[in-house]
Structures are given as C-alpha cells and as structure tokens.
Amino acid sequence: MIQSPQSHLKPRKQPVQARSAASVDAILEATVQVLLEVGKERLTTTRVALRAGASVGTLYQYFPNKSALLQAALRRHLEDVLAAVERVCLEQRGKPLHQMAEALINAFLQAKMKDGRSSVALYAVSSDLDGASITQQTGLRAGNAIAAMLASTSDSLTTDPQLITSMLQAAMAGVSRRLLESENPKKHFDVFRKELIFFAGSYLAACVARSSQPVLSRQS
Amino acid sequence: MIQSPQSHLKPRKQPVQARSAASVDAILEATVQVLLEVGKERLTTTRVALRAGASVGTLYQYFPNKSALLQAALRRHLEDVLAAVERVCLEQRGKPLHQMAEALINAFLQAKMKDGRSSVALYAVSSDLDGASITQQTGLRAGNAIAAMLASTSDSLTTDPQLITSMLQAAMAGVSRRLLESENPKKHFDVFRKELIFFAGSYLAACVARSSQPVLSRQS
DNA sequence: GGTTTAGATGAAGGAAGCTTCATGTTAGGA
C-alpha cells in the first residue's frame, strides 16, 4: 500500500498520510513543470517546492537532495514509456514480425511523444549524476520484452533476437530523439513513423531471408 | 592563419603570438582530459587551467565563461567526426547504394569510437546551455553531405534522399550511443557494425524496390 | 479534550566555484 517513489541512495521519510503522498506527487509534477519553464540551469529546489505549493523543507523531507529529486522525475517518465512497450510486446507474441515491428514502433513513438517536451527536458537532466544508469536500466527491461516478443514470432528466424533488438532499439531511440529535437516534432511525426516502420520491416524481412538461406555467402 | 575557436557569444582576446595559441589548444585538450578524469560535475575552470599548465586567468582571456569553453571542446570533437563523414560522402558519389552505406557506416563508427570515452563525456556536457544546437548544426551538415551522396547513386531511387538520410542518421546515432554507453564498447563493436550495415543495406534495397514499383499499394 | 505523531515551514548557514583585476612576466620591434 505504501509506496516509496523517492531516493534509493539515502533514507528519507515515507509518506503515510494522504496529504504527504499528495505532496510527493505535486513535487514531482512541479519538477517537470519548472524544468520546462526555466530550464535545468535555473531549476532550484526552492523554486520547485514553491511551484508545488509547498516549501523547501517539505521537499527535503521526501527527497534527500536535488539529484534524487531529478532522478525520481526521470524514472517516473521512463516507466511510462516502458509500460507501453511491455504491454505491446505481450500483446504481439506469436504474431508475424512485420506486425510486431509496426505495433512496437507505434506504441513507442506515441508514448515518447505524448509529452515530448518533458522528454527532452528530462534527457538533458539525465546526463547529471548517473542518470545514464536509470535510462540504461529501463532500456534493458524494454530490450528483454522486445527480444522475448521476437523469439515468439510465427516467422522462421534464426538471427539472434538480442541483436535484432539492439538494432531496433537503436533505430527507435535515434528517430525519437531526432523528432524531439526538431523544431516541429508534430510536423514530421507521421512521415518518420511510417518510414521507421518501413525501415524496420525491411530489416526483419531480410533477417528471415537470411535465416532461410543460411549458407549464403556473407557479403561485407 | 589566426583561428578563432572560442566563443561566439562574448568577445574575447584572439591569440596572435605562438605561445597563446598553444595555450588555447592546451586548454581545450585539458578540458576533455579533466572531463574524463573527474566528470563534468567536478570540472572547474581552475582545474582545467591547471591541467593545461596555465592559470584560470589565462583561461578567461580566451574563453568568456565556462560554458563557452565546453562548447568549444564539443565543437572540436564533432568537427572531427563531421570531417570523416564528409570525406566518405564525396568519395562515394555515383557508387551503388549498398557500398555507400557500408563506407558511411564504417567511417562514422570508426570516427566516433576512435575516442569513445571523450564522446560520452562530451555528450553529457552537450545538454548544458544550447549544446543541442551545436550537435544539431553539425548533424545538419552531415545530413546534407549524406543526402547529396545518396542522390548521386547509380541505382534508381525515387524515395526522398532527405528522408532516407534521416533514417540512416538516426540508426547510426542510435547504434553509436548504444555502443558507447555499453560496458565494453570494443566487444560489440564489430558485431554491431556489421549488423548496422546489414540493417541499412536491407532498407536501401527495399527503397530501390519501392521505387521501381511506384504504384504498389502502400502498406501501413 | 488532550496527547502524540506526522507533516509543513522558511530563515539562515555554509560550501562551492565562477569570474575579475591589479600586478608581474615575456616577446618583438626600434
């Protein structure tokens, strides 16, 4: 019943009453809002607290320091995207590869772009104190889900699903970054989405062809 | 003869004597070294200057502030990679697509991984004050070179070269990030390199097929 | 209604590090 959305580094009070749980939530929300409004350079703990309708002291009752606060906000965002990916990966088990790719890409891009500006702002933050490890950890879980899905396909596929997963994740991450960092993400969204599906689809089809002719001279 | 590798935001002294040009160079070198040694959190202007065998004052004679220093270091790194890409793109004009892809990917990954740890460290920095714009600007120039190369292919290709370029850049950036952020980049380098070539090759081949059958019902 | 515990407050302490500038040093020309 009691959640612990705060730091794993230093112990802090856990919310037990309703009002404090609300505070924690408001503070995390405010963190993202402040990030969007003033940028990470001008984000101060005081400002976040005020934006959340609380005081600095309250903030420090639930987050041991500024870094933990930002990490919690990042983790929250990534888990949303991860959940979307894991859901599709379960839904698509046993389906043909091209359908998997399409569903996966649609779900991923949609989740990522849903709150696009937050994504960008949080990425900027993630380069601070081991934000990379959080991103990596989430990416790993997503990768497991994707690889498991691929392994269950009805198509015949001998290429290592982990390797295919790496390529797909790299391409998806690359395209989403490109979209998010472009001046007008919505403008290119659908073109990029469709082309990425085509991109991944071509690759997966080629992987199947590669499997069915295992002794083909490997070019390059 | 005289270079101006420093800030574009606030004016600063330009090196005119040999010793000062050497200082500027040493400072930029030291910036990357300090970044690698202590991380961006502990990177201070004083530390960078000392590492370069100079004093803080000297540093501030050529860089208006810490941010400009980091930007200059980032720009320097990106130009190396850009130069490698532009070179291959010129070399490969008129060649078949699959050969272009292979050459491009090899050149890009090699340039990127050559000083891999620096890449990672500088990326972390790039999220500070408009480091994104520097990355984007370089990416744009690389994109132009790639698109021009693609447009010159001997294969028949009707798909928009810009769109293909976006996909290729996204995939390359994604894979290189994945490599750089992995625990042991060298271990996976060759596997990823070859698979990326296959990935891109499949896509380009499919693009040609798509061109030659223009009235095919567009799926998805 | 009184006691206890959870939660909230925000002024002030303190550390860190960017940046300046007054002063010293070196190179190049006359």
Next chain:
DNA sequence: TCCTAACATGAAGCTTCCTTCATCTAAACC
C-alpha cells in the same frame, strides 16, 4: 638595449543555491 603590447598569474570577491533545523500546524487516536 629599451619600450610597448601581448600574455600570464592567482588571490579574493561575489553570487548562487543547496540543505538544515528549530518551530509551528494539523491529524489521529484514546
């Protein structure tokens, strides 16, 4: 050789914020 301008120095000022903690308020329980 002397003068001038370029260059180098690094202690100290100054700003910015993170973080604490003594104090206050609100809720829960008996």
